[in-house]
Amino acid sequence: MDGERRKILRFIGKGSVLAAFLAQIGAAGRAFFPNVLYEPPSRFKLKRPDDYPDGYTLDEAHRLYVIRQKEAFHVISAICTHLGCNVQWRDTEFDCPCHGSRFRPDGTVISGPAPRPLDWFATTVSPDGFLEVDSGKDVARDFRLVIGGKGQA
């Protein structure tokens, strides 16, 4: 009876030390998952619609293409869906310099390793008249932002 109690106490003693040790390892591991990120927001402003000429314009800072067809605008991501390099617009298609993926003007895949089409980002005009892109929000391939008058919403 006495031996039994000793065994239980020993189990609790060793067990709690071990549990504390494992918990500390877990806590140290948790520290590697940042709680605060100093990253730019996924929703950001570009230039005014009228600042873009007709055709494909690269926005280097945001790694995307603004495409203007008269008064209709849409925005396609320049980030390759394969492994994240910047695709380049070459008059008739997008080409990737890292692994050779090729995309049609609407971002769908012609050939190469890219598993899916380039992303289309939701685009609006901000109240103060700038194009505003939400890179966290994909839209369908027929999305167009049509702007009446002189480029003001």
Place this chain on the structure above:
Amino acid sequence: MGDKIKALWRKTSWAWSPESERESSEAIVKNFWLHWFPAKVARASMDWNYSFWLGTASASLLLILTITGVMLMFFYVPSTERAYGSIKDLQYAVSFGRLLRNQHRWAAEGMVAVVYIHMARVFFTGAYRGPRAVNWVVGVVLFLATLFLSFTGYLLPWDQLAFWAITVGTSIAKQAPFVGPTIQFILLGGHEIGQQTLLRFYVLHVFFLPVLAWVLFAYHMWRVRKDGGLAAVERVRNERVMAPKATPKTKSYSLFGLTPGTSVQVMSSTGLEESDQVFSSPNMSRRIALVFLVVFNITLLAAILFNAPLEGLANPSVTPNPAKAPWYFVWLQELVASTTVRFGGYTVSGALLGGILLPGFLLAVLTLWPWLDRSPLRAGGRWLAPERKRQNLTFAIATLAIIVLIMVGVYLRGPYWRIYWPGQPRPETPRLY
């Protein structure tokens, strides 16, 4: 005075140039640097043409890399704003800084090659069978550590190569089933490449991976002794038609004979006849010193003749065209570029197939090979034993395939990763980086 200096020199160096058999034996017991060697080693394992001393060369490179690496740490600042500048300082402002960085870079690339060739040597001599299987696995992990050290190393200058290698590398990690996005998040320290990313790879490069490499190296050496020396010993034993002797009890580790198994012997553990053995000091100690000096001088010569590459400052807006990985990863770049498969409406990305599944499969086969291998045990310790023809061919073909992929990637790929045959004109691409 002169006599005193001479006596002091003799006192510190006698273990390396023993003048009697007794001194040879005592050298091992009394010298800190030599105490981890057996007093005697098999003559066969000293043969230059058996092992080519590639393991010693690998260890020499690890030592050179550790020393030059620690020295580089005095000048390098792991900050996205200052890293590139500190490399430029090493190149142009620090006396011999360029030489130091060059030697670190060429020793690193050399180590990838030498460790692989060492592994090939062990394979082609069938030296991973029986108890040596464990050391083979340790060796595979050491090879991986070498690759990860190289990868984390060329990220640190924060040039274009670094930025796009992190982009591609962590995007491949993201493709891992289930845990991929978490791995990418923890490697980057966020969703985008930034200061946290550089700091994480820096600490991996200067602390965790080197410590792993050194600890595994120590274990690798310890296992070589526990397993009875190089596999060449087995060959000699077979030639002499000797049954392996029970290893003698020794004074140092099993005084009362309490420990079962093979102890780390002060005397020979090879169980060979006297005539097949030589004293470690000076036969092995001097060869090791010679190999180290040769390896050191080759890396130094390379550092004097060739500059380590440094691309433009990291620029997330512009991907170099083409963006090529260093030669030892180009075959993986070829794999991820060409293994996307589509059936029906379903697509498996090359990033998963060529970046994770295929390399993972190769690694699994490589690791488990000693247990998949059914060649006769006595074929071990000999180069290209006819009994191991199938095994050796398999390894040779796999190696050749990797070399072909590297050649294609390095020499034939041009802008937009298209194939350009030699002589075929390559289009001019703007070099904005």
